[in-house]
Structure formats: C-alpha cells, structure tokens
Amino acid sequence: MQAIKVEHLSKTFRVKRKEKGMKGSIKAILHPQTEEIRAVKDVSFVVEEGEVLAFIGPNGAGKSTTIKMLTGILYPDGGCAKVLGMDPTKKRRQLAYGIGTVFGQKEQLWTHLTPYDNFRFFGAIYDLSEKETEIRIDELSNRFGLGDFINTPVRNLSLGQRIRCEIVASLLHRPKVLFLDEPTIGLDPVVKETVRELIRQMNREEHTTIFLTSHDVGDIEKLCRRIIIVNDGQIVLDDSVEHLKHHYPDHSLEEIITEIYKAKELTAVG
Amino acid sequence: MSTAVKNQLRVCLLSVKYNIMREMVNKVTFLTNISFMILNNASILVQWFILFRLREDVGGYTFREIMMLWGLTAASYGLSHILFARAFSLPELVIKGKLDAYLVQPKNVLISVITSSIRISAIGDLLYGIILMAFCRLGLREWILAALFLVTGTVVFTAFSLLLGSLSFWFLRMDILENQTVMGMVSFATYPDGIFQGLSRFLLYFIIPVGMAVWHPVHVLARFDAGMLLTVLGYTALLAGSSVAVFYRGLKRYASGNLMGART
Amino acid sequence: MRKYRVIYKSVLMENLQYAANVAMGFFSYFVFIYIFVKLWEYMYRMPGERIAGYTKEQMIWYVMMTEMIWFGSNVASVANEVAGDIRSGDIAYRINKPYHYTLYILTKYTGEWSIRLPMYAVFAAVIGMVMVGPLPKFGLREVPVMALCVILGLTINAVFKLCISLFSFWIEDTTPFQWLYDKVILVVGTIFPIEIFPEILQPLFKLTPIYTVCYGPAKLIVDFSPEKCVEILAAQLLYLVGGCGVMLLVYRKGVKKLYVNGG
Known part of the structure; x- marks a missing residue:
C-alpha cells in the first residue's frame, strides 16, 4: 500500500517586490511588482507504507514547502498529492488523524506545562478517551524513557528531553505517517543517537511510515533506506541508500551526497 | 450533542484550563492582576459620581443605567478575553506564520486558534461587571436578559476583532488598526449613547458596533423592547458569520x- | 553635566525614528477627546453657562491639556525599565557607571518625551481649534511660562514614578503601585479640574501630586493669571525638591541593601 503518492506537484509563490527606501515604498503601492518564486517544480514520488525516507537538499530547495503541502498547511497550485489515500487540501482534518508532525525548530508543546499535561491535551485533540490516553502515555513514556521528567514543566527540560517529548506528543494517536522536519537539529551526538534509535523503533514496532528531512547525514545513514535529494524545487536523485553505496564503494554517504550536490550545480551552470 | 462537538468542547475546556494554569504559575501576580483590574475599573466610578452631581442624567442615562452599561461592557470584554483572547492578537500569528501548528491538528482551526491564549486581567473585568450588575437590583427576567447580552456582547467584541485581525491575511500592519479600533470601541462603550448624534451615532451602531454590543442591551434592560432585542441578536449573528467567513x-x-511578507 | 546632555541627545535621536509610532497613539487620544467634547456638549445646556467656574471651551481644553501631558509623557523608562533593571539584577552593572543612575533615567525620560510631547501638543492644538475653537483668555506671551510649568509637571511625575520603581529593591512587583498612582492621577487629575469636586476634598487634592503634575499646568493654559502662575510654580519647585530628596534617599538605601545581600 502506498502511504504517500505525489504526482507533478508544484508550488509557486508570488512575492511582492519592493525597492529600497521611501521612494520604493510609494512605487510599490502605485505599481505593485510581484516576483514569482517557483519553490517546487513538478515533483513526483511514491512512499510505500512502512518505508523510511530521507528528503534532503540545501536550504531553500523546497523541502519544507513539500512537507507543508503533504500535511495540508499549504495548497499546491499544480499536480496532486495523496497521503494515506487522501488529498491533504480537501481532507485536511481527516488526514490529521492519520499523520504526526515534528518540526524541530517549532515547538508544539505548551512550555509551562509538564509533558504529562501536554500529552493529555494532545490526546483530547485526537479524540482519544482519557483511558486510552493514559495507556498510550504509559506505553510511550516507557519506550522513550520519559519517566524521570514527565512531571517537569517543559521549559525546564533540556533540548534533547524536549524533542523526545515532541515526538511522543506526535505519536500519541498512532499516526500511520510521521513527518519529521529536522528532528535532531541542535542536539548533541549522544542524544541524536537516542532519538534516531527511537524513531527506528517506532518504524519497526508500529510500522510507521517516516518522512524525514534533515541536514544531518548521520540521521539519514542510520535511519533511512531510501533517499530523495531535491534542489531548486526539483528531484535530482531518488535512490536507495544501499544502491548509492554500492555505486560509490569507497565513499562515505556524506561524501556521496556532497558529490551529487556538486555535480548538479555544475550541470546547472553548464 | 454529537461526539465531534463534544470532543471539540473537551479540547476547548482543556485549552482554557491550561491557559489559566500557565498564568497561575506565579500566584501573586495572578491575583494582583485580577484584583487591580477590579480596582482599576471601580476607580472610574468617581467620574460618574461627579457627573451625576452636575446633572440628573448623563446622555439620557440614569446612574443605574450607567452601572449596567459598565457592567455589560466590562463583563463582555472580560469574557471575550478569557475565552477568545487570541482573536484580539491574530495578526501576530498570521504574519509570523504561526498558524501551521493549528493546521496539522484535526480540530477546527478557528476555535483552536482563538482559544489558545488568555488575558488574566480579563477575569477581573468579568468579575467587576458581574458585581456592578448585582448592584443594579435586576429581577429574574433582567438577569436572564443580562446573561444573554453577555453572550452577544462577547460575540460582538470577539467577532469584530477577528474581522479586523483577519484582514492581516491581506494587509500589513493590521495589528495596530485592530488594537486601536478595539480600544476605541471599549472607550465608546463606557459612555452613554445619548451624547452622540448624527453620523457618529450611526457609525457607532453599525460600523464600530458599540451600539449592538452594549447600548441596545442597556436600553432593553431598562425598558424591554422586543424589536431592539431582535436587532441585537440578528446583528450579532451577521457579524459572527461574516467574521468567520473572512x-x-x-x-x-x-x-x-x-x-505579504510572510513566507518560509 | 555634559554626559547627561550626550545621553539626552542620543535618546532623542533614537526616538526620532519612532515618531511614526507615536503618531499611531493619536487615534486613542482623539477618541478620548472626541468623547469628552460630546460629553460636555451634553452637560452644558445653556450658552455661556459655567460649571465649577469653567466655560465649556475651558472645560474641554482642560481635558485636552491634561491628556496631552499624559499621552505625551507616557513612556516606559521610569517605571518598567527601572523595575526591570532591579529585578533582573542588571542594576549592578548600571550603578558602577560614572553617572548617577537616577539622573541617567531621568535624562533618558526627558529625551523620550521631547519627541512625544511636542507632537501631541501640535495635534491637540489642531483638533482643539477645529472641534472647540480658541480659548478666549489665551495669550502667546504666556506660552513660555506655561511650557515651563508643563515640563516641571512632567518631571515631578517622573520623579514620583521613579520612587515607586525603586521600591523594587524590597518588593518583587511594583507594577500594582504604579498602576494605583497612575489611576489617581488619571481619574482625579486629568478628567476634571479640581474645582468640580466637593469642597471638602479640594484642599486634600491640592496636597497630592495631582496639583503640580496635571491640574497646575492645565489650569494655567486654560485660565491664566499671574497670581495662579506664581502659586503653581512655587508648589512645583517645592515638590520637585522634596520628590528628588525622597528619590535619592530611597535609592541610597536600596543600593546599600543590594551591596549587603548581593544581586
């Protein structure tokens, strides 16, 4: 079964352009100039259920825009996307029950509350009964080792503890697809390793499909079997990690990715 | 009640509860905020004592009607800032792209957004409003009407602000306009409508809906008038509908x- | 003295950039004044009528002037900033500088109102002329002394607010007291002239800061007389000296406490 299916997805932003200074401001009112930025151009791919996919690329390549379109935050203006068989733009709320999201740089937790209270809130959001919520909190808190700080206000937690809580919060309702946008950003190596291990475990035990964006090659190497590289809104590579390594036998994954980035840039210039 | 509505309500209640819990982290600040808001409002009574020393009525209002006016304004303003405080600071969320978090939740976006914060001093406003109403010696029927008008007033305040705030999806700097207009509305709502004539009176009934939020309700409380009551109800529904649509x-x-401006 | 002039100048330059933001506040000021114009138009029923000795025009101009002082000097530095400095412990870094902390704050405050107040004055003059018309007894010759009186009023107000903030050395949150002080000034001092209150209360009000902060300056503007002028200026000087004395005393005690207990 296909968890995510994307066909010819495109997104263009129209941005108002303004010249500098007062003169520019007046000009912008009289003759508004818009500039089109094509953030995602004709992107197609399929993610099978239970797959762990790395979606990577340099800043501004269109990763976040794609995730936003897959979760219903942004509407595409070309092509279509199906997540769990649903169109995110049309069935955003229904889809929300089936997916989880963790944005490494944006908190979704209430920082003055304890993780436990937060989880109860998210339980309510996803219509879990009190009892279901309790059972699920117990289960996840054991698995993620939250026992020591589950009753400490989130603002007093370390970044690593906090991101673990973020992930648990997004897993309470047993999503079939989990979107992770830079989940390990800013964590120290040991914590990174724990977080990765937990994500892997989730994938194994609950068969969760994982859609991951990251700058950290370690994340990709440890977690993903498949890799999609986007650049300038287009897919430049879609391959299995194994196959890549086979292709470049003496290189580390990091080197391979850098190679690909460089090669593409060269062709773009040439 | 359908399960969907029940679930939504459960989330809202938790939201309000958590909002209050957040503010109660510092209990002293929490209590002083509330009690000083009550004192703050009460201090304005001095002004009315003075004005009623000069004349029997002010703008056609008796002292009791002024108390009802203040009571309704404070209570509606208070309740709207307890339950729906975010409706009064929507532009900030829009401009900073902070609506994303609500869009990935399987709940009604508008409700989730506007219930996501609270202004603590508003509890003081609400309490003060109720205390003032208690001094007005209302009968049972008036109490029921007052409760109804508290609801409509809260909706009018919230919807009006939401309407202005929603314009920030199109225009920049709406935060200032929203803020100033709502503050202006509250200022007008604490004076009798009899002092305004002509165009300003029309504006204050229909464009900045002070008349619908408090003046008509006070008139109805003082002397029952079914037409006015229906006007208030109709206008409230219309305003709420259009603000949600916008x-x-x-x-x-x-x-x-x-x-404009926002893109990540 | 030179260093305070430099502080003043740099604050002035900094705030000049926010002039547009200041103008945003005109809307609230206008709403307030508009309501009072309407209110007094209702209260005065016969032409030429006087209430508490004031004609309608004087009564409205009185509110416009007190509110101008209020809006024109409504800046955070004397209240929130000082309290914030003390609570966060930043004060320890500030008092080691080669200037007197309280004077530094007052200078900064002066720099802030130097932009706001003239803007409000012009705005008030314009809407006053349009909505109410000129004041009959107003003479341009007296403007300098009126301005002096307004400035002294502002400064006295700042000294009192600073005193309250300095209590942050002892209590955690002084905002409720700031609030209370503001309320007294606002409710008793800005909306009505003192003469309108019951006669038993009037001497009492003359002893409070209200008399020197807002009543005095506004009274001089709407109803100037040389005797009143001398009386108000004398009272202001007295208040200024007394207020500064209290401020310095509280400050010294506070700093001593800081050194004993640490930050």
Whole structure:
C-alpha cells in the first residue's frame, strides 16, 4: 500500500517586490511588482507504507514547502498529492488523524506545562478517551524513557528531553505517517543517537511510515533506506541508500551526497 | 450533542484550563492582576459620581443605567478575553506564520486558534461587571436578559476583532488598526449613547458596533423592547458569520502561501 | 553635566525614528477627546453657562491639556525599565557607571518625551481649534511660562514614578503601585479640574501630586493669571525638591541593601 503518492506537484509563490527606501515604498503601492518564486517544480514520488525516507537538499530547495503541502498547511497550485489515500487540501482534518508532525525548530508543546499535561491535551485533540490516553502515555513514556521528567514543566527540560517529548506528543494517536522536519537539529551526538534509535523503533514496532528531512547525514545513514535529494524545487536523485553505496564503494554517504550536490550545480551552470 | 462537538468542547475546556494554569504559575501576580483590574475599573466610578452631581442624567442615562452599561461592557470584554483572547492578537500569528501548528491538528482551526491564549486581567473585568450588575437590583427576567447580552456582547467584541485581525491575511500592519479600533470601541462603550448624534451615532451602531454590543442591551434592560432585542441578536449573528467567513477566506490565502511578507 | 546632555541627545535621536509610532497613539487620544467634547456638549445646556467656574471651551481644553501631558509623557523608562533593571539584577552593572543612575533615567525620560510631547501638543492644538475653537483668555506671551510649568509637571511625575520603581529593591512587583498612582492621577487629575469636586476634598487634592503634575499646568493654559502662575510654580519647585530628596534617599538605601545581600 502506498502511504504517500505525489504526482507533478508544484508550488509557486508570488512575492511582492519592493525597492529600497521611501521612494520604493510609494512605487510599490502605485505599481505593485510581484516576483514569482517557483519553490517546487513538478515533483513526483511514491512512499510505500512502512518505508523510511530521507528528503534532503540545501536550504531553500523546497523541502519544507513539500512537507507543508503533504500535511495540508499549504495548497499546491499544480499536480496532486495523496497521503494515506487522501488529498491533504480537501481532507485536511481527516488526514490529521492519520499523520504526526515534528518540526524541530517549532515547538508544539505548551512550555509551562509538564509533558504529562501536554500529552493529555494532545490526546483530547485526537479524540482519544482519557483511558486510552493514559495507556498510550504509559506505553510511550516507557519506550522513550520519559519517566524521570514527565512531571517537569517543559521549559525546564533540556533540548534533547524536549524533542523526545515532541515526538511522543506526535505519536500519541498512532499516526500511520510521521513527518519529521529536522528532528535532531541542535542536539548533541549522544542524544541524536537516542532519538534516531527511537524513531527506528517506532518504524519497526508500529510500522510507521517516516518522512524525514534533515541536514544531518548521520540521521539519514542510520535511519533511512531510501533517499530523495531535491534542489531548486526539483528531484535530482531518488535512490536507495544501499544502491548509492554500492555505486560509490569507497565513499562515505556524506561524501556521496556532497558529490551529487556538486555535480548538479555544475550541470546547472553548464 | 454529537461526539465531534463534544470532543471539540473537551479540547476547548482543556485549552482554557491550561491557559489559566500557565498564568497561575506565579500566584501573586495572578491575583494582583485580577484584583487591580477590579480596582482599576471601580476607580472610574468617581467620574460618574461627579457627573451625576452636575446633572440628573448623563446622555439620557440614569446612574443605574450607567452601572449596567459598565457592567455589560466590562463583563463582555472580560469574557471575550478569557475565552477568545487570541482573536484580539491574530495578526501576530498570521504574519509570523504561526498558524501551521493549528493546521496539522484535526480540530477546527478557528476555535483552536482563538482559544489558545488568555488575558488574566480579563477575569477581573468579568468579575467587576458581574458585581456592578448585582448592584443594579435586576429581577429574574433582567438577569436572564443580562446573561444573554453577555453572550452577544462577547460575540460582538470577539467577532469584530477577528474581522479586523483577519484582514492581516491581506494587509500589513493590521495589528495596530485592530488594537486601536478595539480600544476605541471599549472607550465608546463606557459612555452613554445619548451624547452622540448624527453620523457618529450611526457609525457607532453599525460600523464600530458599540451600539449592538452594549447600548441596545442597556436600553432593553431598562425598558424591554422586543424589536431592539431582535436587532441585537440578528446583528450579532451577521457579524459572527461574516467574521468567520473572512477568516476562512484569509486562511485559504494563508494556505496558498501568497501572504505579504510572510513566507518560509 | 555634559554626559547627561550626550545621553539626552542620543535618546532623542533614537526616538526620532519612532515618531511614526507615536503618531499611531493619536487615534486613542482623539477618541478620548472626541468623547469628552460630546460629553460636555451634553452637560452644558445653556450658552455661556459655567460649571465649577469653567466655560465649556475651558472645560474641554482642560481635558485636552491634561491628556496631552499624559499621552505625551507616557513612556516606559521610569517605571518598567527601572523595575526591570532591579529585578533582573542588571542594576549592578548600571550603578558602577560614572553617572548617577537616577539622573541617567531621568535624562533618558526627558529625551523620550521631547519627541512625544511636542507632537501631541501640535495635534491637540489642531483638533482643539477645529472641534472647540480658541480659548478666549489665551495669550502667546504666556506660552513660555506655561511650557515651563508643563515640563516641571512632567518631571515631578517622573520623579514620583521613579520612587515607586525603586521600591523594587524590597518588593518583587511594583507594577500594582504604579498602576494605583497612575489611576489617581488619571481619574482625579486629568478628567476634571479640581474645582468640580466637593469642597471638602479640594484642599486634600491640592496636597497630592495631582496639583503640580496635571491640574497646575492645565489650569494655567486654560485660565491664566499671574497670581495662579506664581502659586503653581512655587508648589512645583517645592515638590520637585522634596520628590528628588525622597528619590535619592530611597535609592541610597536600596543600593546599600543590594551591596549587603548581593544581586
């Protein structure tokens, strides 16, 4: 079964352009100039259920825009996307029950509350009964080792503890697809390793499909079997990690990715 | 009640509860905020004592009617800032792209957004409003009407602000306009309508809906008038409807990613 | 003295950039004044009528002037900033500088209102002329002394607010007291002239800061007389000296406490 299916997805932003200074401001009112930025151009791919996919690329390549379109935050203006068989733009709320999201740089937790209270809130959001919520909190808190700080206000937690809580919060309702946008950003190596291990475990035990964006090659190497590289809104590579390594036998994954980035840039210039 | 509505309500209640819990982290500040807001409002009574020393009525209002006016204004303003405080600071969320978090939740976006914060001093406003009403010696029927008008007033305040705030999906700097207009509305709502004539009176009934939020209700409380009551109810429904419509129109724009300034 | 002039100048330059933001506040000021114009138009029923000795025009101009002082000097530095400095412990870094902390704050405050107040004065003059018309007894010759009186009023107000903030050395949150002080000034001092209150209360009000902060300056503007002028200026000087004395005393005690207990 296909968890995510994307066909010819495109997104263009129209941005108002303004010249500098007062003169520019007046000009912008009289003759508004818009500039089109094509953030995602004709992107197609399929993610099978239970797959762990790395979606990577340099800043501004269109990763976040794609995730936003897959979760219903942004509407595409070309092509279509199906997540769990649903169109995110049309069935955003229904889809929300089936997916989880963790944005490494944006908190979704209430920082003055304890993780436990937060989880109860998210339980309510996803219509879990009190009892279901309790059972699920117990289960996840054991698995993620939250026992020591589950009753400490989130603002007093370390970044690593906090991101673990973020992930648990997004897993309470047993999503079939989990979107992770830079989940390990800013964590120290040991914590990174724990977080990765937990994500892997989730994938194994609950068969969760994982859609991951990251700058950290370690994340990709440890977690993903498949890799999609986007650049300038287009897919430049879609391959299995194994196959890549086979292709470049003496290189580390990091080197391979850098190679690909460089090669593409060269062709773009040439 | 359908399960969907029940679930939504459960989330809202938790939201309000957590909002209050957040503010109660510092209990002293919490209590002083509330009690000083009550004192703050009460201090304005001095002004009315003085004005009623000069004349029997002010703008056609008796002292009791002024108390009802203040009571309704404070209570509605208070309740709207306890339950729906975010409706009064929507532009900030829109401009900073902070609506994303609500869009990935399987709940009503508008409700989730506007219930996501609270202004603590508003509890003081609400309490003060109720205390003032208690001094007005209302009968049972008036109490029921007052409760109804508290609801409509809260809706009018919230919807009006939401309407202005939603314009930030199209225009920049709406935060200032929203803020100033709502503050202006509250200022007008604490004076009798009899002092305003002509165009300003018309504006204050229909454009900045002070008349619908508090003046008509006070008239109805003082002397029952079914026509006025219906006008208030009709206008409230209309305003609420249009503010919700504008919000969702704007949200579509947000989802199309073509907001001015905001893009990540 | 030179260093305070430099502080003043740099604050002035900094705030000049926010002039547009200041103008945003005109809307609230206008709403307030508009309501009072309407209110007094209702209260005065016969032409030429006087209430508490004031004609309608004087009564409205009185509110416009007190509110101008209020809006024109409504800046955070004397209240929130000082309290914030003390609570966060930043004060320890500030008092080691080669200037007197309280004077530094007052200078900064002066720099802030130097932009706001003139803007409000012009705005008030314009809407006053349009909505109410000129004041009959107003003479341009007296403007300098009126301005002096307004400035002294502002400064006295700042000294009192600073005193309250300095209590942050002892209590955690002084905002409720700031609030209370503001309320007294606002409710008793800005909306009505003192003469309108019951006669038993009037001497009492003359002893409070209200008399020197807002009543005095506004009274001089709407109803100037040389005797009143001398009386108000004398009272202001007295208040200024007394207020500064209290401020310095509280400050010294506070700093001593800081050194004993640490930050």
